[in-house]
Amino acid sequence: MSGKRLQAHGSRGFTLLELMVVVSIVALATAGVSFALRDNDATLLEREGLRLSALLESARAQSRTSGVAVLWRGSDQGFEFIGHAVREGSPLAGARSWLQPDTHPQITQPVGAETLTLGPEPLIAAQRLVIQQGERRLTLATDGLAPFKVVPEEPVP
Template sequence: MKQHAMHTAARERRSQRGFTLLEMLVVLVIAGLLVSLASLSLTRNPRTDLNEEAQRLALLFESAGDEAQVRARPVSWLPLDGGFRFDIHTSDGWRPLRDDLLGPRRWEGGVTGVTIEYPGSDTHSDRIVFGTESIDTPVQVTLFSAAGRVTIIGTGNGRYEVR
């Protein structure tokens, strides 16, 4: 009986020892890997953000061209400090559009500047005008950010692509 009691006491002491140093190190390495993977996935590439903003803007340009044809009134895009807006031409001048798709927006993707150029022309403009016809003037819009620049090309057929 005495030997059984000693054996039971030894078993209880072993079960109360807790984690070994090796087990703790394995847990810490796994936790470190998970934290580093989470921080990598949360860090976005600024160049990707700029390209995504250009893609969004190219799609909005196509929608604005369609809107001008549907309303039979010119629509324009005007870059502003910190954002941009679309305007519609009325009898008393340009008026901001206030709908969900073409309403005023803030820049995303770290955009710090914009240039508008019409290839083959010396004309410089502060806005792009989308006419009521399906054929328009070719245009290039370049977005600048700390990560670089990206250009949206409008060929004049109502479609825009990012380069």
């Protein structure tokens, strides 16, 4: 009878090994979730960069088909496409706002330029544009032949 009593007392609760296994499973799940969540600010800047590169290429194509240069001008409030090829009713007509109000554009190539020239020639000058939101920066560039795309930022000398 004393053997049954020992078994009843010995089977209560969890062992230390079982508790450690459960804690490690919870820790791994938490780490997996934290890695799966992307930085929302980086995602917003990436979305702005993809949107802008698509619009720049659209304006470049419109410039080539019309034979008239289209210019892009950016400001802290937004950006606009300028030129006779951008007519009323065109998807590129009118000023556009940034997706996030704290976005700041800066044309870094050609140095000192206030606008990007998008055609009408198939081969344009190499151009580079940096958009910044807070401390985050994203660079869009073309070598003049390839489309505008997000590129790694050049190291600062």
